[in-house]
Amino acid sequence: MLQTLYLIRHGESTANVGGAAVLDKLIELTERGQEQAQTLLQRLDGQHTTAIYTSEMRRTQQTAQAMCARWQLSAQVLPCLNEMCPLDFARIADVSVEERRRLAQDYWLQAACDYQD
Numbered sequence: 001m002l003q004t005l006y007l008i009r010h011g012e013s014t015a016n017v018g019g020a021a022v023l024d025k026l027i028e029l030t031e032r033g034q035e036q037a038q039t040l041l042q043r044l045d046g047q048h049t050t051a052i053y054t055s056e057m058r059r060t061q062q063t064a065q066a067m068c069a070r071w072q073l074s075a076q077v078l079p080c081l082n083e084m085c086p087l088d089f090a091r092i093a094d095v096s097v098e099e100r101r102r103l104a105q106d107y108w109l110q111a112a113c114d115y116q117d
Helices: 031-043 058-071 097-110
Strands: none
8 A cells, every 4th residue: 555654844933933032842833833734734634644743843743733633643753853953042042033043044054964053
């Protein structure tokens, strides 16, 4: 039997909209991100789902909640799915949103997987 794997990015997060700096694993979805998760659930309606995996990031677990409820599954948390966290929290904790965006842009312009702040 052919199986399908869906890779789903989390919905809009507070970090995406310039919210306060918090530890990466604790960033939550915005109301819009919650709505995006519900919309995704509607798009997946009728699919046979046997497993749901998330990273340790709260926003990914929040995105998966509706799917877990629909298919009566518990998400399996896999640390190997965690996003890279290139900017040390101590560095971004007390800087403006604009400065965090500049630091993030500088990181992505480096385009080096081993880059560390």
